[in-house]
Amino acid sequence: MVEAVQIGLGGILQGCTYALLALGFSLVFRVTGVINLAQGGFCILGALLAHSFQAEFGWPILLAAAGGIAVTAMVAAVLGALVFVPGLSRVAHGNMLMLTAGLLALLTGAILLIWGSQPYALPPFSGDQPAVLFGITLPTQGFWIIGSMVSIVLALWWLLHKTNIGRALRACSENPAAAALMGISVPGMTLLSFILAAMIGATAGIVIAPITSLQFDTGSLFSIMGFIAVAIGGVGSFPGAVAGGLLLGLANQFATAYVSSLFSSALSVGLLLAILIWRPSGLFNVGKTRRQDVREEARVQKGLIRIARQAAWIWGGLGLVLAFTLPLWLPGGSLLSSLNITGILFIALIGLNILSGYAGQVSLGQAGFMAIGGYTAGWLAVQYNVAPILGVLAGTLISLICAVILALITMRLRGLYLALATLAFGLMIDSLAVGLDDITGGPSGLTGIPSFSIGGLDFSSPLRMYYLILGIILVSLFLMAGALRSDFGRALQAIRTDQTAAAALGINVPMYKLAAFAISAVFASLAGSLYAFDFNYLSPEMVGTTRSFELVTMMVIGGEGILLGPLLGSGLLTMLPTMFEALSVYKTFANGALLAFFFLYLPEGMFGGLVRAFRVIKNRVGHRPKRSLLHEGRV
Amino acid sequence: MMQNTQAVLLEVKNLTKNFGGLQAINDVSFVVPEGKLIALIGPNGAGKTTVFNVISNLFPASSGDVLLAGKSLVGLSPVQIASLGLIRTFQSARVFPGMTVLENVMVGRHRMMRSNLFDQMFWLPRNRRAEADIYARAGALLDIVGLQQFRDSHAIDLPMGAQKMLEVIRAVVACPKILLLDEPAAGLNDAETADLAGLLRAICDSGITIMLVEHNMPLVMGIADEVLVMETGRLIMSGKPHIVQRDPRVIAAYLGMEG
Ligand SMILES: Nc1ncnc2c1ncn2[C@@H]1O[C@H](COP(=O)(O)OP(=O)(O)O)[C@@H](O)[C@H]1O
Ligand SMILES: [Mg+2]
Numbered sequence: 001m002v003e004a005v006q007i008g009l010g011g012i013l014q015g016c017t018y019a020l021l022a023l024g025f026s027l028v029f030r031v032t033g034v035i036n037l038a039q040g041g042f043c044i045l046g047a048l049l050a051h052s053f054q055a056e057f058g059w060p061i062l063l064a065a066a067g068g069i070a071v072t073a074m075v076a077a078v079l080g081a082l083v084f085v086p087g088l089s090r091v092a093h094g095n096m097l098m099l100t101a102g103l104l105a106l107l108t109g110a111i112l113l114i115w116g117s118q119p120y121a122l123p124p125f126s127g128d129q130p131a132v133l134f135g136i137t138l139p140t141q142g143f144w145i146i147g148s149m150v151s152i153v154l155a156l157w158w159l160l161h162k163t164n165i166g167r168a169l170r171a172c173s174e175n176p177a178a179a180a181l182m183g184i185s186v187p188g189m190t191l192l193s194f195i196l197a198a199m200i201g202a203t204a205g206i207v208i209a210p211i212t213s214l215q216f217d218t219g220s221l222f223s224i225m226g227f228i229a230v231a232i233g234g235v236g237s238f239p240g241a242v243a244g245g246l247l248l249g250l251a252n253q254f255a256t257a258y259v260s261s262l263f264s265s266a267l268s269v270g271l272l273l274a275i276l277i278w279r280p281s282g283l284f285n286v287g288k289t290r291r292q293d294v295r296e297e298a299r300v301q302k303g304l305i306r307i308a309r310q311a312a313w314i315w316g317g318l319g320l321v322l323a324f325t326l327p328l329w330l331p332g333g334s335l336l337s338s339l340n341i342t343g344i345l346f347i348a349l350i351g352l353n354i355l356s357g358y359a360g361q362v363s364l365g366q367a368g369f370m371a372i373g374g375y376t377a378g379w380l381a382v383q384y385n386v387a388p389i390l391g392v393l394a395g396t397l398i399s400l401i402c403a404v405i406l407a408l409i410t411m412r413l414r415g416l417y418l419a420l421a422t423l424a425f426g427l428m429i430d431s432l433a434v435g436l437d438d439i440t441g442g443p444s445g446l447t448g449i450p451s452f453s454i455g456g457l458d459f460s461s462p463l464r465m466y467y468l469i470l471g472i473i474l475v476s477l478f479l480m481a482g483a484l485r486s487d488f489g490r491a492l493q494a495i496r497t498d499q500t501a502a503a504a505l506g507i508n509v510p511m512y513k514l515a516a517f518a519i520s521a522v523f524a525s526l527a528g529s530l531y532a533f534d535f536n537y538l539s540p541e542m543v544g545t546t547r548s549f550e551l552v553t554m555m556v557i558g559g560e561g562i563l564l565g566p567l568l569g570s571g572l573l574t575m576l577p578t579m580f581e582a583l584s585v586y587k588t589f590a591n592g593a594l595l596a597f598f599f600l601y602l603p604e605g606m607f608g609g610l611v612r613a614f615r616v617i618k619n620r621v622g623h624r625p626k627r628s629l630l631h632e633g634r635v
Numbered sequence: 636m637m638q639n640t641q642a643v644l645l646e647v648k649n650l651t652k653n654f655g656g657l658q659a660i661n662d663v664s665f666v667v668p669e670g671k672l673i674a675l676i677g678p679n680g681a682g683k684t685t686v687f688n689v690i691s692n693l694f695p696a697s698s699g700d701v702l703l704a705g706k707s708l709v710g711l712s713p714v715q716i717a718s719l720g721l722i723r724t725f726q727s728a729r730v731f732p733g734m735t736v737l738e739n740v741m742v743g744r745h746r747m748m749r750s751n752l753f754d755q756m757f758w759l760p761r762n763r764r765a766e767a768d769i770y771a772r773a774g775a776l777l778d779i780v781g782l783q784q785f786r787d788s789h790a791i792d793l794p795m796g797a798q799k800m801l802e803v804i805r806a807v808v809a810c811p812k813i814l815l816l817d818e819p820a821a822g823l824n825d826a827e828t829a830d831l832a833g834l835l836r837a838i839c840d841s842g843i844t845i846m847l848v849e850h851n852m853p854l855v856m857g858i859a860d861e862v863l864v865m866e867t868g869r870l871i872m873s874g875k876p877h878i879v880q881r882d883p884r885v886i887a888a889y890l891g892m893e894g
Contacts, residue, residue, distance in 0.1 A: 306735060380748040479756040486755040486766055490742040494731045501729040502692060505809060506717035506746030515752070561733065 005136055007257045013142050013211065015249020020204035021226025022233060022241035023156065024197035030173040030236050032088055035416060036422075037100040038079070039201045040223030041107030044216065046072040046202025047209040048111060051120050055466045057430040061125050069202045076198030078104055080191045083596045088190060091599050097419050098552050099363050102595030104223060105549050108325075109589025111216040117462030119213035120524060122206065141210045148207050151199055153242060192255055197421050219517040220545050221265075224427055225252075227420055228272045234282030235416075243283055246527045248547030250264060264486075265431045270422040275293040276417065305562055307591035307610045311460035320474075327466055336462045338578040342571045343469035344530045349555055349566035350476050351523025356552075358489060358561030360496030362419035369399045369521045370528030371433050373540045377450040392529040396522050403521035407514045418513075433540040452533035463536055472530070476523070481563060492516060546588060557598045557603025567586040568606040641668040644844050645690075650699035652682075652689050659685040661868040663699075666763035666875075667813065667846055670680035672839040674847045674876075678888055683848040684726055684863075687815050691716055691723045706871070718746050720812030724819065726848075728798040730790040736801060737786040741775040769808070777805055778806040780834060795822035801807040803834065813844040820851045832858050853891075856880055864888065 011623060021039055028036040050068030053059045059067065086097045126140040160166035171179040172189045180186050205214065205222075231249045233240025248268060254507050255267040275282070307315070330336055348370060355361050376398055377391030386394075402425070410421040433440050440446055450469065451460035459468045494502040499509050531539040541547075554573050559565025573591070577584040602609050639715060647669040652660045660682040689696045692715055701708045708716055722831060730739050733742050748769075750762035777783045780800045785793060790801060806814055811877050819835075820828050828851060836858050839845050848850050849855050855876065862879040864872050866888045879885055 089865065126772070230739065285835055304733065304735065457882075478758075482758045483752060483755040486762055487742075487745060487748045488752055488755050490734070493734050493738070493747055494742050494745075496733045498729050500693065500713075501725060503713040504717055504723050504725075505743055505805070506714055506716050506722075507742075 002135055003257075007253050009136065009138055009142065011253030012246060013145050013208075013249070014253055015229075015246035015572060017204045017208045017222075017245070018154060018225050018229040019242045019245025020149055020200055020250050021222055022229035023152065023232040023238060024200045024204075026154070026236050026238055026241045027193050027200070028197045029230075032190055033093070033168060034088070034096045034100065034422065035099065035227060035235070036054050036103075037195065037220075037223045037227070038084075038103035038107060039197060039226055039361055040219040040221065041111075041200035042072050042076060042198040042203030043222045044111055044214050044219045045075060045107055045205070046121065047205035047214050048115050049202075051122055051209070052115075053516065054122065063205045063325050063331050065125075068206055069199050072202035073195050075107075076195045077191070079106075080194040080198075081498075083600065084194050084227065084281055085187050085191050086600055087451055087596075089103075091603070093359075094360055094419075095292045095599060097416070098356075098364075098556065099596060099599050100365055101549055102473070102592045102599070104219060104545075104592070105553070105588055106523045106592025106596065108216055108219050108546075109416065109592055111219075111587065112588055113585060114633060115216060115333070117213040117216055120209070121213045122209035125207075138355040139206070139211060145207045145211075148203055149242075149601045152203065153238070153350035156200075157542065161272035163536045165192070176422055187218055215563065218548070220423075224420075224423055225268065227448065228268055228424065230282075231272055231417070231420065232282055233282035237282070237284040239286030251383065258437075265424075266428045267275065269421075269428050272424065274420070277409065291358055301607065303604055303612070305559070305604055305611050307611065323470055334578055336466060338574050339523050340462055340465050340469055342530075342536055342567075342574040343466070343473055344527050344534060345551065345554065345570045345574060346567045347469070347530065348474060348524045348551055349472060349570055350480060350556070351520035352525075352551055352555055353554075353563065353566050354480065354484070354492070355516045355520035355559060357555060357562070357565070358492040358496065359513060361490075361513055361516060361550075363422040363520060364419060364515075365422035365424070365429070365545070366520065366551050367526035367528075367543045367545065368422075368426040368429035368525045369403065370531065371429045371538075371543035372399045372402065373525030373528030374439050374532035374543055375433065375528075375580035378446050378532040378538050381450050381533075382446065382448050382617050383445075387454075388450065388529075389454055391451075392526060395529050396525045399516055399521045404514065407517045411510045411513060418517075423545070423548075426548050430540060430544050434544070440538075440540070443540060443541075445537055446532070447537050449532050449536045449538065451536060459533075469530065472526070477563065484563060488512075488515075550587075553595040555600075556596050557605055559607030559609075562605070562607050563605035565605050568610075572606070639821075642669070642693045644669040644758065645705055645846065646702040647686070647690065647795050648700040648702070650686065650689060650701065651697045652694075653657045653697045658868050659867075660689070663865070663868075663870045665863055665870060668840060668872060669844055669872075670839070671860040672845045672847065672857035672858055673861050673863065674849055676849060676852070676855055676861045676885075677870075680867075681865040682868040683865055684817055687723055687817055687848065690720065690815065693735055707746065718818060721815065722806045722811035722813075723815035724802045724817055725808050726817040728795065728800050728802050728822075730793070730801050730805075732789075732791045734790055735787050736782055736790050736793065737773055738768075740776060740808055741769050743808040744772070745770045745808055745882070749796065751759075772808055773804075776808060780830070782802055794823065794884055796827045799823060800831065800834075803831075803838075807838055807843070811843055812839065813846065815846050815848075817848045818850060819847070820849055820854050830855055838878070852880070 021043065024039045025035060028034060046068045049071050053064035053067045054061055055431050063310055075210070083099070083103060087096060104211055124139060124141045129137045130137045159168060168179070168184045168602055169189050169192070171182065171184055172178055172186050176186050197225045208459060225248065229244040230241050232247060233244025248271065251271050252264050252268055255264045259267065348366060352363060352366050373392070373395035376395035377388060380386035380391040380394060381388055391561055405420070406421055410418045434443050451458055453459060459465045491507045494507055495509055495512055503509050528543055531542065550573065554569030554571070555566045557572065558567060558569025640886070643666045648664050649661055650663045661684060675686065677683055688694060690701050692708060692711060693713060695844065696709070703719055703721055717771050718868070731742065734742065748765060750765045752832055754762040777786055782797060782801065790798070793801065799822060802814065820831055823831060832854050835847065837846060847859065859876050861873060863870060864879060864885050870886055871888070872882060
C-alpha cells in the first residue's frame with residue numbers, strides 16, 4: 001500500500017511535468033492551430049542553461065532557474081520571429097508539424113553542440129533531505145514541481161481571463177480575421193503564445209531536472225509525452241492538459257513499477273490510442289467546430305514542377321549512364337560506401353515521399369519501420385541462418401501489419417493524429433530496440449549480420465552492394481512512376497490539398513491514405529533490411545527517431561512531391577559529413593536549420609530549384625520566352 | 636402533374652437541417668426529373684448550399700430522406716454517393732492546387748477508372764489504354780471551354796472564372812447521372828456567363844441531369860426547365876422560369892436581398 005502511494009506520488013510529479021508541457025501545446029494550438037513539437041526542446045534548453053548558470057557561474061539555484069527561463073524565452077523569441085510566425089503564413093498547414101519538428105531538431109542539435117551528449121541533473125532546490133509524511137517519503141523537489149504547476153495554471157488563467165493581452169490572445173484563437181480587424185496584431189500574439197509556451201516548457205524542465213537526468217535528446221521524448229497528454233485531455237483545453245498530464249504520469253509510473261520501464265512508453269502510446277478510440281476529441285471537449293464545406297484558407301502553395309516528357313527521357317538517360325558508371329570514377333573506399341547509404345536512404349525516401357510529398361500525410365516515425373525491417377532480417381539471419389531475402393520479406397510483412405493497424409486506428413481521427421501516432425510509434429520502436437536485447441542486442445546493437453546474398457551470389461563488397469541497391473531503386477522507380485503518373489498519383493495529389501473535394505469525386509480518401517502509408521512502410525522496411533546487411537550491424541540509433549527526422553529533412557530539401565527529389569537531399573546529407581569529417585557533429589543542428597530554411601525559402605526543394613534555374617537559363621539563352629497565364633493572369 | 640410522365644432521378648423528401656438553434660433548411664421537398672435542368676434560387680443564407688451539403692452527405696440531415704433513382708442516400712458516405720453518380724461542385728471553386736489544369740480534369744475521371752494499382756505499377760496495356768482515353772476526353776473538354784492553351788499551367792493560377800469552368804468539366808468527366816452545381820457563375824463576367832449557359836445546356840442535352848444553385852437570374856431564366864425558390868430555409872415556390880420571375884414573393888425575396 002505504502003509502495004503504491006509512493007509510486008502514485010512519483011506519477012503525480014512526472015504528471016505535473018507532462019501537464020506543463022501539455023499546457024504549452026494547448027496554448028500554441030489555441031492561437032495557431034499548430035502542434036508545436038519544439039516544446040520538449042525548450043524544456044531541455046531551460047534546464048541545461050540553469051545547470052550551467054548554477055554549476056559554472058556559481059549562481060544560486062533560483063537565480064540560475066530564472067536565468068534559464070529568461071534565456072529560453074529569448075531563444076524562443078528569435079526562433080518564433082524568424083521561423084514559426086513566418087511559417088504560419090507560408091507553409092502548408094500539414095507541413096507546420098514538420099517545421100516544428102525541424103525546430104526541435106535544431107534545438108536538439110544546438111544542445112548537443114554546447115553541452116555534449118552526457119546526462120545532466122540539477123541539485124534539488126531545497127536540499128537532498130526528503131520529507132517524510134506518514135511513512136511516505138517525498139523528495140522536497142516534489143513541492144517545487146507541484147507548486148510551479150499550480151502557480152503556472154493560475155497565472156495562465158489570470159493572464160487569459162483578466163488581462164487585455166489575454167483577451168487579445170483569445171480573440172486570435174476564436175477568430176483571427178476579426179481580431180485583426182479589431183486592431184490586434186495576430187502575428188504579435190502568435191509570437192507571444194510561442195514564447196509563453198517555451199517559458200512554461202523551460203520551467204517544467206528546470207523543476208524536474210533534480211529528479212530526472214536530462215540530456216540533449218530527451219527533448220523528443222518530452223515533446224511526445226506532452227503531446228500524448230494533451231491529446232488525452234483534448235487538444236486546446238487547459239483543464240484537459242492538466243488532467244491528461246497527470247493521468248499519463250500516473251500510468252507511466254505504475255507501468256514502470258509493475259510491468260517494466262522498457263514498456264512504459266509503449267503503454268503510454270497504448271493509453272493514448274485507447275482514449276482516442278473511445279473519445280476522439282479527448283476527455284475534455286473544446287467544442288469548436290469549423291464549417292467543413294468551406295475550404296480552409298489555401299496557404300500559398302509551392303510552384304508546380306513538371307518536366308516535359310522529352311526532357312525527362314534525355315535527363316533520365318543521362319542519369320542512368322551516370323548511375324551505372326559512377327563507381328568507376330570515384331576515388332574509392334568510403335565514398336562508395338556513403339553512396340550506398342545515400343541509395344538505401346533514398347529507398348526509404350521513395351516511400352516517405354509517396355506518403356508525404358504526394359498524399360500530404362506527415363510521418364515522423366519512418367525509421368521505426370526501418371528498424372522492424374532491419375532487426376527482423378538481421379536477427380533471422382544471425383539466429384536462424386534464414387536466407388536474407390526471406391528475412392527481408394518477413395520484415396516487410398511485419399512492417400505492413402504494423403502500418404495497417406496504426407493507420408486503421410488513427411485514420412478515422414483528424415489528420416494531425418496520424419502524424420503524431422507515427423512519432424509515438426517510432427519512439428515505441430526505439431524503446432523496444434533498446435529493450436528487447438535478446439533479439440536486438442540492446443544498446444550495443446546486433447552484430448554479425450551477414451552480407452546480403454541470393455542463392456550463391458553474395459553482395460559482400462561495396463561495389464556489388466552498389467549495383468544491388470541501384471537495381472532495387474530502378475525497379476522501385478519504375479513501379480512507382482507507373483502508379484504516380486496514373487490515376488493513383490492523381491488521387492493522392494487530390495487528397496493532399498482538398499479531401500472534401502476529393503471525396504466528392506468518389507475518391508476513397510481513407511483507403512488511399514492507407515495505401516500510401518502501407519507503401520511507405522514497405523519501402524522503409526526494405527531500406528532498413530538493406531541497411532543492416534550493408535553494415536553487417538544494426539544499432540538502435542541507426543534507425544531511431546533522429547533518423548526519422550533526418551528522412552523528413554532529406555525529403556524536404558531534396559524536393560517533396562517529385563519522385564527523384566529526395567535523392568538530392570539524401571545525397572547531400574549523407575555525402576557531406578563523409579567528405580568533411582568535422583561536419584558530423586553539426587548534423588542534427590544542420591538538419592533542423594536546413595529544414596526550416598527550405599520550408600520558408602525554397603519549398604520546392606533543391607530539385608525544384610534546379611529545374612527552375614534550368615528553365616530560366618534556357619529561356620534567356622534561346623527561344624522567345626513563352627508568355628503564359630502564369631505571367632499575365634495573376635492578380 | 637407533369638413530372639409523372641418522366642422518371643424521377645432525385646427526390647428530396649421533407650428535408651430538415653438544424654445547426655444548433657438555427658434551422659438552415661426546413662421541411663424541403665422537391666423532385667428532379669431525369670434529363671432536366673433544375674435551378675434552385677434564393678437570397679444569400681437561404682440554405683441552398685446546405686441542401687447540396689445534405690444531399691451529398693457532407694453532414695447528415697436532421698430529418699428527411701433523399702432518394703437517387705429510388706435508392707435512399709441517407710447514411711451513405713460522400714464517396715459512396717459519388718460512386719452512385721451524383722457529383723457536386725462547391726460554391727468556392729475547389730480546383731486542386733499542386734496539379735496542372737489537365738491533371739485537374741483527369742482526376743475527375745477517378746470513379747470510372749477500371750485499372751487497378753497493379754496495372755498502373757506495371758505499366759500494363761490496360762492502364763495505358765485507360766489513361767489515353769481520359770487524356771483524350773479531358774483534352775476535348777478543355778477545348779470546349781477554351782482552356783486548352785492553359786492545360787499545363789498550375790490550376791490555381793487560373794483566374795476565378797476559369798477555375799469555375801474547370802470545376803464544372805472536372806465533374807462532367809466523371810460521367811455523373813446528376814450534377815449538382817453550386818453557383819458556377821459566381822465570379823464570371825458576362826461573356827463567360829454566356830459561355831457557361833451554353834455549356835450547361837449542352838451538358839444537359841447530352842443526358843446529364845443538372846441541379847443548379849445560382850444567383851445570376853438571366854442565366855437561370857435562360858436555361859432552366861424549372862426553378863425552385865428558397866427563402867430562409869423553406870421552399871416558397873416552384874415553376875417555369877417565366878412564371879417564377881413574375882411572382883411577387885420572389886421579387887420581394889430578391890429585393891430584400893438587394894436591400
Ligand atoms: N456548417 C455550418 N455550421 C453552422 N451554420 C451553417 C453551416 N452551414 C450553413 N450554415 C448556416 O445555414 C444558413 C444557410 O446557409 P447556406 O446554405 O450556405 O446558404 P446559401 O447557400 O443559400 O447562401 C446560413 O445562416 C449559414 O450561416
Ligand atoms: Mg451558398
